[in-house]
Amino acid sequence: MAGKTLFDKVWDSHVVHEIQGGPSVLYIDRHLIHEVTSPQAFAGIDKRGLSVFRPQNTVATPDHNVPTMDQHLPIRDQLSRYQVDKLTENCKKHNVTLYGLNDPFQGIVHVIGPQLGLTLPGMTIVCGDSHTSTHGAFGSVAFGIGTSEVEMVLATQCIMQPKPKKMRINVEGKLSKGVGAKDIILYIIAKISASGGTGYFIEYAGSAIRSLSMEGRMTICNMSIECGARGGLIAPDEITFEYIKGREFAPKGIEYDAAVAKWRQLTTDEDAVFDVELNYDAADIAPMITYGTNPGMGAKVSGNIPTLDEIETGNVATFNKAMQYMGFEAGEELVGKAVDYVFVGSCTNGRIEDLREVAQFLKGKKKAPNITAWIVPGSKQVEKQAIEEGITTILEEAGFKLRQPGCSACLAMNDDKIPEGKLAVSTSNRNFEGRQGPGSRTMLASPLTAAAVAVTGKIVDPRTLI
Amino acid sequence: MARDKFLTVTSTAVPLPIENVDTDQIIPARFLKATTRDGFGENLFRDWRYDKEDKPKVDFVLNTGKYSGAILLTGKNFGSGSSREHAAWAIYDYGFKVVISSFFADIFKGNALNNGLLPAQVSEGFLQKLISAVTKDPATKIRVDLEKQEIVLVETGEKENFDINDYKKECMINGYDDIDYLLNLKTKIEQFENSRA
């Protein structure tokens, strides 16, 4: 019999029950909730007269809706405030731990989970948010669910899921200077398209992936959903164990040692078989940016938008629609396009390492006059660290201001909306029409590229500036 | 909790032949601030349907008055992006019972099934056939039979089968939901927990 993949090992050990011709009943170790996708789930269990089955396995924080300025004041938008209050009320009623606004542990769900040691290898982790795939960076099986499923987890600590197929993506070799995790994942999505991973769970492997920090690995796994995959994961190693050590809720002392010994088993067996296996060479990857309205429409920053001849016949309609929305032309050069906004933040690139990279680049430079920049830390802890490390000072000297943590312009539910028609370079994960505000136009890129754009005021290959 | 049972739907259809319709188009994030499941239909395809001043855009398919019905016909990779179940609620609340496409995003598909909205996947060729028939004659009727797992172009009798797993099919037909099923497994779930402790 063929060996098992890492994904199989984690998944299979959480199956409570198999339904003939149907999904598996999967036990969930860690459930994260936020204000937007949970109220209807709590209403559901209330209506059934149920209580939360395992309140200790769920952790809540408001992030999607919260303002990123003046967080000490009551939230001005009435509907947002009501949603955040509802979360507080539901958590209190059901004994669920909540890191509310102004709590030192508050932040974007996918930033706080890893940071607090709530995310551990071998776990099953779900959240009513598609970027739950982020946590896969620790060798856990983590994926986004709908609100009905949030209700299932609250009621029974289980969900029903058909087992996905398995894909492995190997990236071998050394990354060139100025190329980071975000470029790797934008490159992969551009190769396989915004739907190329649908039906699969991806394992990322290879020396280029292994060389990444945990933050970088999280960026990669985070965007698995952008190629349609349910999630992505990376086998844990010394870098993972080191990251976890000493975190607030991680195992400590001999418990930590015992856990590490167990986590070391979390690898894909050599003879395991994947449904699909793809191989890329790190040397082929350059700084990437998207030019269209789905994350699969990406190109080298230094390159051009594809010409119509380069687009597959089936995709011409989508391509033309995107060009019309973005106001771009097929075949056009990307470098030199004037940009209005720069957004650094989100669960993709709102971690301390991202802010460090941006600050390091900005040190001694000045913001371009035509740019409005929003730099938003992923969590309270990231904010604190940024202040302690002097990152905020560097940003201020360059003409920027660090905002307060939340999802912010990643989905523009709060006031951080890119105005209609304006062009933004964003470190977030989605460039859909209107994603960052009605009529806004988004180009996704790495924190380094975003910082370079903030200084030059236009699309620029960051390698020319470092 | 019991839901409406789904057996067959025979209806006219609304064609939306756009690919990669993501959940931000189905329901933009700024309309996700409600704490109940109701009323999302009003904001379905909000930014395609209404302009900045909230006036209907006359040429959008839901505003032309030409097409109506319980079936939405749409291009491949429908429902990509966010996991927001609000997308499925909005489509259902608007009055659709079935979405026919040549490819669905995973999470959307699951969310739809959990809300009595049938995501029926057909071949690209058959999808195009349906879209052109409806575009030519908006009175064209399509029959969706869940029991037989088939979609029929009523006038010509042309049909194609679609896949759905047996469990979900039974749930849709009987109006069962997953939580009822899981609640019945409580003892097994507790045994599982004990076995790992």
Ligand code: SF4
């Ligand atoms: S930062 Fe953006 S993608 Fe991440 S959880 Fe928030 S809204 Fe979702």
